[in-house]
Amino acid sequence: MKKGLLLLVLVFAVSLMGLTTFVSAQEEVTLSAWTHDQLYIDYFNSRIDEWEAMHPDITFTYDFQIIPEVWDRVLEGLAAGEEVPDLLGLEQGGFPNYMKDGVIANYFVDLTDLIGDRYDDYAEGRWTIYSYEGRVYAIESSLTASVYYYQPAVFEEYGVEVPESWEEMLELGETVFGPEGVSLNVATNSGNWFQMLFNQRGGDVFDESGTFVFGDETNRPLAIEVADYIQRAVANGTFFVVLGDDHWSGVTIPTAYREGRLIGHMMPDWWSSCCLKPNVEEMAGEWRIAPPPTWEGGGYSTTVWGGTGWAVAKGEDQEIAWEFLEFMYLGAESQVQRFELINMFPTNFEAMEDPRVSELIDAFYGGQEIGSVYASLGRGVPVWYQSPFRSNWSTAIGDNLPLLFDGSMTPEAFVDQAISITQDAIDFGF
Amino acid sequence: MSVSQPASQAESVQAPVQPSDGRLSTGAGGARFAPYMFISPFFIIFFLFFLFPTAFALVLGFFNWRGLGQPEFFELRNYERLMRDPIFFQAVQNTVFYTGFSLFIIMPLALLEAMALNAKILWFKTLWRILYFAPIVTSTVAVAIVFRMLYNREFGLINEFLMSIGLTPVDWLGDPNAVKFAVMGLVVWRWTGLLAVYFLAGLQSIPDTLYEAASIDGANGIQRFFYITIPSLRPVILFVSVIVMIGALQIFDDPQVLFGSGSPGGPANAGLSIVQYLYSRGIGDLLYGYASAVGLLLFIGIFVLSLVQFRLLRGFED
Numbered sequence: 066m067k068k069g070l071l072l073l074v075l076v077f078a079v080s081l082m083g084l085t086t087f088v089s090a091q092e093e094v095t096l097s098a099w100t101h102d103q104l105y106i107d108y109f110n111s112r113i114d115e116w117e118a119m120h121p122d123i124t125f126t127y128d129f130q131i132i133p134e135v136w137d138r139v140l141e142g143l144a145a146g147e148e149v150p151d152l153l154g155l156e157q158g159g160f161p162n163y164m165k166d167g168v169i170a171n172y173f174v175d176l177t178d179l180i181g182d183r184y185d186d187y188a189e190g191r192w193t194i195y196s197y198e199g200r201v202y203a204i205e206s207s208l209t210a211s212v213y214y215y216q217p218a219v220f221e222e223y224g225v226e227v228p229e230s231w232e233e234m235l236e237l238g239e240t241v242f243g244p245e246g247v248s249l250n251v252a253t254n255s256g257n258w259f260q261m262l263f264n265q266r267g268g269d270v271f272d273e274s275g276t277f278v279f280g281d282e283t284n285r286p287l288a289i290e291v292a293d294y295i296q297r298a299v300a301n302g303t304f305f306v307v308l309g310d311d312h313w314s315g316v317t318i319p320t321a322y323r324e325g326r327l328i329g330h331m332m333p334d335w336w337s338s339c340c341l342k343p344n345v346e347e348m349a350g351e352w353r354i355a356p357p358p359t360w361e362g363g364g365y366s367t368t369v370w371g372g373t374g375w376a377v378a379k380g381e382d383q384e385i386a387w388e389f390l391e392f393m394y395l396g397a398e399s400q401v402q403r404f405e406l407i408n409m410f411p412t413n414f415e416a417m418e419d420p421r422v423s424e425l426i427d428a429f430y431g432g433q434e435i436g437s438v439y440a441s442l443g444r445g446v447p448v449w450y451q452s453p454f455r456s457n458w459s460t461a462i463g464d465n466l467p468l469l470f471d472g473s474m475t476p477e478a479f480v481d482q483a484i485s486i487t488q489d490a491i492d493f494g495f
Numbered sequence: 496m497s498v499s500q501p502a503s504q505a506e507s508v509q510a511p512v513q514p515s516d517g518r519l520s521t522g523a524g525g526a527r528f529a530p531y532m533f534i535s536p537f538f539i540i541f542f543l544f545f546l547f548p549t550a551f552a553l554v555l556g557f558f559n560w561r562g563l564g565q566p567e568f569f570e571l572r573n574y575e576r577l578m579r580d581p582i583f584f585q586a587v588q589n590t591v592f593y594t595g596f597s598l599f600i601i602m603p604l605a606l607l608e609a610m611a612l613n614a615k616i617l618w619f620k621t622l623w624r625i626l627y628f629a630p631i632v633t634s635t636v637a638v639a640i641v642f643r644m645l646y647n648r649e650f651g652l653i654n655e656f657l658m659s660i661g662l663t664p665v666d667w668l669g670d671p672n673a674v675k676f677a678v679m680g681l682v683v684w685r686w687t688g689l690l691a692v693y694f695l696a697g698l699q700s701i702p703d704t705l706y707e708a709a710s711i712d713g714a715n716g717i718q719r720f721f722y723i724t725i726p727s728l729r730p731v732i733l734f735v736s737v738i739v740m741i742g743a744l745q746i747f748d749d750p751q752v753l754f755g756s757g758s759p760g761g762p763a764n765a766g767l768s769i770v771q772y773l774y775s776r777g778i779g780d781l782l783y784g785y786a787s788a789v790g791l792l793l794f795i796g797i798f799v800l801s802l803v804q805f806r807l808l809r810g811f812e813d
Contacts, residue, residue, distance in 0.1 A: 140562065162780075310754070317648075320650050495780065
């Protein structure tokens with residue numbers, strides 16, 4: 066009896082030791098992810114259970130934060146000696162500041178080898194905007210392909226088709242809509258907006274090595290062609306000019322939509338959720354999307370504007386942080402799930418063709434199968450490159466666009482001014 | 496009549512208390528340091544948040560530094576760059592316009608407003624004073640949103656009014672020739688009331704007897720204004736003109752929120768102020784050395800212009 070009791074105690078003690086060992090073997094990891102947009106956090110949270118099930122030996126704590134313009138705040142934090150989060154949502158416009166002084170390479174993980182052969186499964190233009198010295202440092206969240214949002218009823222009323230080229234649009238503006246005070250697209254004073262049109266025409270601002278090529282014999286004529294088009298389109302009313310923040314908020318664009326003053330707008334996929342649907346909810350069913358007009362002289366079938374890539378910070382948790390990002394962002398299934406939850410169009414070719422994406426129907430667009438429109442454009446996304454001096458170029462373009470719009474600057478002068486300002490900054494170092 | 500204390504009592508009050516255990520005493524030693532302790536919070540904060548950053552910025556103007564790594568000694572290259580930076584000079588021109596407009600349009604407007612508020616025949620004086628002061632306590636961002644709607648080229652109330660009386664609409668926030676006036680419109684609305692309060696305080700301190708005596712001597716309204724009101728208000732005019740000039744040279748939030756973050760300087764930088772430029776180079780582009788150079792030039796400009804203003808107004812006072 067005594068022996069039996071002793072044995073029982075021993076077994077219990079051993080079991081307890083085993084349990085203790087098991088508990089102490091549970092690794093504890095805190096994953097921090099900072100972004101400017103709640104949507105990313107929503108997506109991460111939606112798949113947390115799935116992620117944790119893959120790592121039963123790790124107890125995770127999450128530090129997910131929404132910080133406006135987080136890319137700038139992180140740089141300021143670095144200057145003050147603060148640490149960077151494990152995962153950083155880096156807006157593509159903020160990336161050039163991370164190229165300066167090699168910040169991106171010093172503080173973030175080079176993902177090129179980790180991505181490996183999978184590079185070719187994704188739209189290349191979505192890798193190049195997060196590349197520094199030929200290495201990739203972030204994974205893009207959305208294709209940001211541009212489409213032409215339009216009001217079909219107005220086109221039907223005037224008995225005309227949606228323009229398939231920019232030249233057709235200009236002609237329609239000149240002969241049909243302009244005299245009626247109706248515009249077909251928006252012009253705004255943003256360097257990104259000009260770049261969207263210029264990239265679609267096939268132009269490059271910087272090449273793969275980061276050299277400023279906007280002023281070379283190939284790109285300067287293309288830039289002048291695009292600038293000339295813009296000037297003519299504004300002059301005959303084809304383009305409706307909206308400056309500064311009014312393009313993003315305020316009453317101008319929604320009122321112009323409602324009053325039939327503005328019946329179309331070429332913008333990327335995210336325009337739908339950020340700005341079109343929320344501002345004119347009552348116009349549900351009155352909109353459709355089409356592939357954007359193309360340039361008769363050549364170029365891409367669509368173009369891009371914006372994007373947010375996720376970068377992994379160097380540190381003791383960099384491996385698990387990369388695994389987390391890989392799980393959330395790479396692979397067709399992840400991208401489809403992301404699209405279904407937060408509407409970010411996949412950059413992965415297989416995911417673009419998945420029926421859950423390509424057959425997506427949206428009631429706001431009158432039940433149109435909008436997924437198929439985006440899917441048809443997925444491989445037509447332009448490839449362009451970043452540079453530490455991109456903001457100099459972009460600012461020079463944005464500053465002078467109003468002068469191009471009102472005709473006080475010729476297209477040649479407009480382009481040459483941007484070349485001169487950017488080259489001056491490159492020569493001086495900032 | 497004075498009351499003298501007995502010597503022994505005075506000595507007992509003034510006698511130092513020697514602490515037996517080394518603790519801080521409330522005696523003469525402590526009393527000697529007490530005033531410094533009381534004023535030290537101001538000086539500590541002044542040093543940490545004004546003197547040190549000012550000196551640091553002065554030094555930083557000679558370096559190229561983005562906040563990371565070692566600052567690179569740049570000699571005078573930041574200043575050389577500044578001297579051939581067309582956007583900086585555009586910002587200087589715009590700021591000079593803002594300053595001139597503030598001194599020669601807004602200040603006189605505020606004085607007229609103060610005189611109206613001080614008029615004996617005005618009804619509901621308190622209500623008017625509250626109304627004129629209200630813009631100061633209104634959120635700048637809210638004000639800017641409303642003004643952007645008012646200035647809207649297509650659907651704004653101002654253009655609706657202009658068209659209703661047969662005038663051509665103005666692209667207030669899009670036409671480089673109009674944007675500075677749009678900024679000043681916002682500034683007039685926001686700041687005239689506050690300046691009027693300063694003038695009102697000055698006007699109320701002028702004895703009525705001066706006006707009565709002048710009236711008896713046959714002075715008309717204009718004469719009373721130039722020979723009594725203005726001379727009596729000299730100290731207030733000096734004070735207001737100095738704060739208006741410094742405020743205008745440092746104008747930032749009004750154009751920044753009016754134009755928004757997309758193009759904070761307005762179209763073609765036609766509304767960009769010096770401080771906006773400093774902010775965009777320092778915070779936007781992380782060029783701390785270059786921004787410090789801009790800041791130093793602004794500081795010198797304000798210092799010199801303030802000296803000139805003091806000299807001029809002192810002459811005016813004499």
